[in-house]
Amino acid sequence: MRELGKIVLHIPAREGSKRVPRKNMRLMNGKPMISYTIESTIKAEIPADMYINTDSEEMIEFIRKNYPEFNTYKRANYLANDTASSDEFNLDIILNLSADTLIMINPVCPLITTDDIKKAFEAFKNSNCDTLITTESTQMQTFCNNIPVNININEQLAPSQKNSKISILNWAITIWDAKAFKDRMQGKGFASLGINRLFFDIDSMHAIKISEEKDFLFAEKLLSIS
Numbered sequence: 001m002r003e004l005g006k007i008v009l010h011i012p013a014r015e016g017s018k019r020v021p022r023k024n025m026r027l028m029n030g031k032p033m034i035s036y037t038i039e040s041t042i043k044a045e046i047p048a049d050m051y052i053n054t055d056s057e058e059m060i061e062f063i064r065k066n067y068p069e070f071n072t073y074k075r076a077n078y079l080a081n082d083t084a085s086s087d088e089f090n091l092d093i094i095l096n097l098s099a100d101t102l103i104m105i106n107p108v109c110p111l112i113t114t115d116d117i118k119k120a121f122e123a124f125k126n127s128n129c130d131t132l133i134t135t136e137s138t139q140m141q142t143f144c145n146n147i148p149v150n151i152n153i154n155e156q157l158a159p160s161q162k163n164s165k166i167s168i169l170n171w172a173i174t175i176w177d178a179k180a181f182k183d184r185m186q187g188k189g190f191a192s193l194g195i196n197r198l199f200f201d202i203d204s205m206h207a208i209k210i211s212e213e214k215d216f217l218f219a220e221k222l223l224s225i226s
Contacts, residue, residue, distance in 0.1 A: 001125060001126060002125060002126075002127075002128065004100060004101040004125060005100025005101060005178075006049070006098060006099055006100045006101070007046065007047060007048035007049070007099070007100070007101045007102075007103065008048060008049050008051065008093060008094075008097045008099035008101070008102055008103070009041065009046055009048035009049070009050045009051070009102075009103040009104075009105065010050070010051040010052070010053045010073065010093050010102070010103070010104060010105075011034070011037055011038065011041065011050075011051070011052050011053065011070075011104075011105050011106075011107050012053045012054075012075075012086075012089060012104060012106075012107070013034055013052055013053065013054045013056070013059060013107045014054060014055050014056070014075065014080040015054065015055050015056035015058070015059070015080065020210060020211070020212065020213055020215075020216050023108065023210055023216065024056075024059065024107055024108075025056070025058060025059060025062070026216070028110060028216070028219065028220045028223065029220055029223050029224050032062065033107065033108075033110050033210065033216075034052075034059070034107045034110075035066075036110035036111070036112075036223070037105055037106070037107040037109070037110055037112060038052075038063075038067050038070065038107075040112055040113055040114045040116075040117060041105050041114075041117060042067070042069050042070075043114040044114045044117035044118045044121070045118075046103065046117065046118075046121055048101075048103060049071065049097070050069060050070045050071065051070065051071045051072065051073040051093070051097070052067075052070050052071075052072050052073065053073045053075055053089065053093060054072065054073070054074070054075055054080075055074065055075045055076075055077060055079075055080035059072075060072045060074065073093065073096075073097070075089060075092070076092070079092055085190075086104075086192050087185060087189075087190050087191050087192050090102060090104065090176070090181065090191075090192070091181065091182065091185050091191070094178045094181060094182060095182075099178045100177075100178050100179070101124075101175065101176070101177060101178060102175070102176045102178050102181065103121070103173070103174070103175045104171075104173070104174045104175075104176075105117065105172070105173055106171055106172050106173070106174075106209075108209050108210045108211070109170070109172040109206070109207055109208065109209055109210075110208075110210065110219055110223065111205060111206045111207075111208055111219055111222060111223065111226075112172045112173065112202070112206050112207070113206055116134070116172070116173065116202045116203075116206055117173060119200075120132060120134060120173045120175065120200050120202070121175065123198060123200050124175040124198065127198050128196065129177075129194070129196045129197060129198035130176065130177040130180035130181075130194045130195055130196045130197075131174070131175070131176050131177070131180070131181075131192075131193065131194025131195070131196065131197045131198070132173070132174065132175040132176075132197075132198045132199075132200050133169050133171060133173075133174050133193075133194075133197060133198075133199055133200065134169075134170055134171065134172045134173045134174070134199075134200050134201070134202045134207065135167040135168055135169050135170060135199040135200060135201055135202075136167075136168045136170055136201065136202070136204040136207055137165050137166065137167050137168070137199075137201050138165070138166050138168065139160045139161055139162075139163040139164070139165050139166070140160050140163070140166075141157070141160065141163065142163075142166050149166060150163045150164040150165075150166055151163055167199045167201075169199070170202075170204075170207035170209065172202060172206065172207045172209075173200070173202075174192070176191075176194065177194075180194065180195065180196075181194070205222065208222070
Protein backbone atom coordinates (compact mmCIF):
# COMPACT_ATOMS: atom_id res chain seq x y z
CA MET A 1 0.00 0.00 0.00
CA ARG A 2 1.42 3.37 -1.01
CA GLU A 3 2.36 6.22 1.31
CA LEU A 4 0.01 9.14 0.70
CA GLY A 5 1.67 11.73 2.92
CA LYS A 6 -0.38 14.83 3.62
CA ILE A 7 -3.79 14.40 2.00
CA VAL A 8 -5.69 17.52 1.04
CA LEU A 9 -9.28 17.19 -0.16
CA HIS A 10 -10.96 20.17 -1.73
CA ILE A 11 -14.32 20.99 -3.25
CA PRO A 12 -13.85 23.78 -5.81
CA ALA A 13 -16.88 26.05 -5.83
CA ARG A 14 -16.47 29.44 -7.42
CA GLU A 15 -19.25 31.99 -7.18
CA GLY A 16 -19.79 32.70 -10.87
CA SER A 17 -21.82 30.44 -13.15
CA LYS A 18 -23.43 31.69 -16.34
CA ARG A 19 -25.63 28.80 -17.45
CA VAL A 20 -27.04 28.01 -13.98
CA PRO A 21 -26.55 31.18 -11.90
CA ARG A 22 -25.21 30.66 -8.35
CA LYS A 23 -25.73 26.93 -8.78
CA ASN A 24 -23.56 25.86 -5.84
CA MET A 25 -25.66 27.88 -3.39
CA ARG A 26 -28.99 27.49 -5.18
CA LEU A 27 -31.52 25.53 -3.16
CA MET A 28 -32.04 21.97 -4.38
CA ASN A 29 -34.88 20.35 -2.47
CA GLY A 30 -34.52 22.89 0.30
CA LYS A 31 -30.76 23.12 0.78
CA PRO A 32 -27.84 24.52 -1.22
CA MET A 33 -26.72 22.14 -3.94
CA ILE A 34 -23.17 22.04 -2.61
CA SER A 35 -24.47 20.56 0.67
CA TYR A 36 -25.03 17.19 -0.97
CA THR A 37 -21.39 16.86 -1.99
CA ILE A 38 -20.16 18.15 1.36
CA GLU A 39 -22.28 15.72 3.36
CA SER A 40 -21.31 12.71 1.25
CA THR A 41 -17.66 13.67 1.66
CA ILE A 42 -17.88 14.06 5.43
CA LYS A 43 -19.50 10.64 5.78
CA ALA A 44 -16.70 9.05 3.71
CA GLU A 45 -14.27 9.81 6.57
CA ILE A 46 -11.24 10.25 4.31
CA PRO A 47 -8.16 11.03 6.48
CA ALA A 48 -7.62 14.39 4.82
CA ASP A 49 -7.56 18.10 5.55
CA MET A 50 -10.81 19.19 3.90
CA TYR A 51 -11.40 22.56 2.23
CA ILE A 52 -14.03 24.42 0.29
CA ASN A 53 -12.06 26.28 -2.40
CA THR A 54 -14.06 29.38 -3.25
CA ASP A 55 -14.02 33.08 -4.03
CA SER A 56 -17.47 33.57 -2.47
CA GLU A 57 -17.80 35.31 0.90
CA GLU A 58 -21.37 34.03 1.11
CA MET A 59 -20.18 30.45 0.77
CA ILE A 60 -17.36 30.92 3.25
CA GLU A 61 -19.87 32.18 5.83
CA PHE A 62 -22.25 29.30 5.04
CA ILE A 63 -19.52 26.67 5.44
CA ARG A 64 -18.20 28.10 8.69
CA LYS A 65 -21.70 28.15 10.15
CA ASN A 66 -22.92 24.75 8.96
CA TYR A 67 -19.95 22.47 8.26
CA PRO A 68 -17.15 22.87 10.82
CA GLU A 69 -15.52 19.71 9.45
CA PHE A 70 -14.46 21.81 6.45
CA ASN A 71 -11.91 24.58 6.29
CA THR A 72 -12.32 27.39 3.78
CA TYR A 73 -9.69 28.37 1.23
CA LYS A 74 -10.18 31.81 -0.32
CA ARG A 75 -9.33 31.51 -3.98
CA ALA A 76 -7.64 34.45 -5.68
CA ASN A 77 -9.91 36.33 -8.09
CA TYR A 78 -7.79 35.44 -11.12
CA LEU A 79 -8.41 31.75 -10.34
CA ALA A 80 -12.17 32.25 -10.19
CA ASN A 81 -12.88 33.75 -13.60
CA ASP A 82 -14.17 31.99 -16.70
CA THR A 83 -10.70 31.50 -18.15
CA ALA A 84 -9.05 29.92 -15.08
CA SER A 85 -8.24 26.26 -15.65
CA SER A 86 -8.53 23.37 -13.22
CA ASP A 87 -4.79 22.87 -13.69
CA GLU A 88 -4.20 26.34 -12.26
CA PHE A 89 -6.45 26.19 -9.22
CA ASN A 90 -5.37 22.64 -8.34
CA LEU A 91 -1.70 23.64 -8.51
CA ASP A 92 -2.52 26.64 -6.32
CA ILE A 93 -3.98 24.34 -3.65
CA ILE A 94 -1.05 21.91 -3.87
CA LEU A 95 1.54 24.64 -3.45
CA ASN A 96 -0.17 26.68 -0.75
CA LEU A 97 -1.35 23.76 1.38
CA SER A 98 1.74 21.55 0.83
CA ALA A 99 -0.29 18.57 -0.33
CA ASP A 100 1.32 15.22 -1.12
CA THR A 101 -1.98 13.76 -2.34
CA LEU A 102 -4.76 15.97 -3.69
CA ILE A 103 -8.40 14.89 -3.90
CA MET A 104 -10.95 16.96 -5.79
CA ILE A 105 -14.66 16.30 -5.29
CA ASN A 106 -16.84 18.04 -7.85
CA PRO A 107 -19.82 19.91 -6.34
CA VAL A 108 -21.65 19.96 -9.67
CA CYS A 109 -22.22 16.21 -9.25
CA PRO A 110 -24.65 16.35 -6.29
CA LEU A 111 -25.71 12.71 -6.62
CA ILE A 112 -22.24 11.36 -5.90
CA THR A 113 -22.34 9.01 -2.91
CA THR A 114 -20.23 8.39 0.15
CA ASP A 115 -19.55 4.90 -1.19
CA ASP A 116 -18.25 6.32 -4.48
CA ILE A 117 -15.79 8.51 -2.59
CA LYS A 118 -14.62 5.71 -0.29
CA LYS A 119 -14.10 3.25 -3.13
CA ALA A 120 -12.25 5.75 -5.31
CA PHE A 121 -9.92 6.60 -2.44
CA GLU A 122 -9.22 2.93 -1.72
CA ALA A 123 -8.58 2.26 -5.40
CA PHE A 124 -6.02 5.08 -5.55
CA LYS A 125 -4.38 4.00 -2.31
CA ASN A 126 -3.98 0.44 -3.57
CA SER A 127 -2.66 1.39 -7.01
CA ASN A 128 0.53 2.86 -8.39
CA CYS A 129 -1.25 5.45 -10.56
CA ASP A 130 -0.46 9.14 -10.36
CA THR A 131 -4.00 10.14 -11.36
CA LEU A 132 -7.42 8.62 -10.67
CA ILE A 133 -10.38 9.99 -12.61
CA THR A 134 -13.95 8.77 -12.24
CA THR A 135 -15.58 7.63 -15.44
CA GLU A 136 -18.60 6.02 -17.01
CA SER A 137 -18.04 3.20 -19.48
CA THR A 138 -19.86 1.87 -22.47
CA GLN A 139 -19.37 -0.94 -24.96
CA MET A 140 -22.06 0.37 -27.24
CA GLN A 141 -21.05 1.12 -30.81
CA THR A 142 -19.26 4.45 -30.74
CA PHE A 143 -18.35 6.96 -33.45
CA CYS A 144 -16.43 10.24 -33.30
CA ASN A 145 -16.87 12.64 -36.23
CA ASN A 146 -18.49 9.74 -38.10
CA ILE A 147 -15.38 7.60 -37.59
CA PRO A 148 -15.90 4.29 -35.73
CA VAL A 149 -14.04 4.12 -32.43
CA ASN A 150 -14.65 0.66 -31.01
CA ILE A 151 -16.10 -1.28 -33.94
CA ASN A 152 -15.07 -2.39 -37.43
CA ILE A 153 -17.68 -1.20 -39.91
CA ASN A 154 -16.40 -3.66 -42.51
CA GLU A 155 -17.49 -6.60 -40.38
CA GLN A 156 -20.89 -7.82 -39.27
CA LEU A 157 -22.17 -6.03 -36.18
CA ALA A 158 -21.01 -7.91 -33.09
CA PRO A 159 -22.79 -8.11 -29.73
CA SER A 160 -21.97 -4.96 -27.78
CA GLN A 161 -20.27 -6.92 -24.99
CA LYS A 162 -17.55 -7.88 -27.48
CA ASN A 163 -16.70 -4.28 -28.29
CA SER A 164 -13.80 -2.47 -26.65
CA LYS A 165 -14.80 -0.46 -23.61
CA ILE A 166 -15.02 3.32 -24.02
CA SER A 167 -14.32 5.40 -20.90
CA ILE A 168 -16.13 8.72 -20.57
CA LEU A 169 -14.53 11.02 -18.02
CA ASN A 170 -16.98 12.71 -15.65
CA TRP A 171 -14.49 14.20 -13.12
CA ALA A 172 -16.86 13.67 -10.18
CA ILE A 173 -13.84 12.54 -8.15
CA THR A 174 -10.21 13.04 -9.10
CA ILE A 175 -7.14 12.11 -7.07
CA TRP A 176 -3.56 13.09 -7.88
CA ASP A 177 -0.09 12.39 -6.65
CA ALA A 178 0.86 16.01 -5.98
CA LYS A 179 4.53 15.71 -6.93
CA ALA A 180 3.65 14.14 -10.29
CA PHE A 181 1.10 16.91 -10.83
CA LYS A 182 3.66 19.64 -10.08
CA ASP A 183 6.31 18.02 -12.28
CA ARG A 184 3.89 17.76 -15.19
CA MET A 185 2.80 21.38 -14.79
CA GLN A 186 6.44 22.47 -14.80
CA GLY A 187 7.33 20.39 -17.83
CA LYS A 188 4.14 20.60 -19.90
CA GLY A 189 2.08 23.48 -18.52
CA PHE A 190 -0.88 21.15 -17.89
CA ALA A 191 -1.39 18.19 -15.58
CA SER A 192 -4.98 17.13 -14.88
CA LEU A 193 -4.92 13.99 -17.02
CA GLY A 194 -1.66 12.72 -15.52
CA ILE A 195 0.49 10.04 -17.10
CA ASN A 196 -0.19 6.81 -15.23
CA ARG A 197 -3.99 7.00 -15.11
CA LEU A 198 -6.57 4.87 -13.36
CA PHE A 199 -10.07 5.28 -14.78
CA PHE A 200 -12.54 4.43 -12.02
CA ASP A 201 -16.13 3.69 -13.05
CA ILE A 202 -19.03 4.98 -10.99
CA ASP A 203 -22.76 4.73 -11.64
CA SER A 204 -23.69 7.12 -14.44
CA MET A 205 -26.63 8.41 -12.38
CA HIS A 206 -24.25 9.43 -9.60
CA ALA A 207 -22.14 11.40 -12.07
CA ILE A 208 -24.91 13.60 -13.46
CA LYS A 209 -23.29 17.00 -13.93
CA ILE A 210 -25.15 20.26 -13.43
CA SER A 211 -24.22 22.24 -16.51
CA GLU A 212 -27.63 23.54 -17.58
CA GLU A 213 -31.00 24.30 -16.03
CA LYS A 214 -32.44 20.97 -17.17
CA ASP A 215 -29.64 19.12 -15.36
CA PHE A 216 -30.46 20.94 -12.12
CA LEU A 217 -34.15 20.08 -12.35
CA PHE A 218 -33.40 16.43 -13.23
CA ALA A 219 -30.99 15.99 -10.32
CA GLU A 220 -33.44 17.67 -7.96
CA LYS A 221 -36.17 15.25 -9.02
CA LEU A 222 -33.89 12.22 -8.55
CA LEU A 223 -32.86 13.38 -5.09
CA SER A 224 -36.49 13.89 -4.10
CA ILE A 225 -37.31 10.24 -4.83
CA SER A 226 -34.11 8.64 -3.56
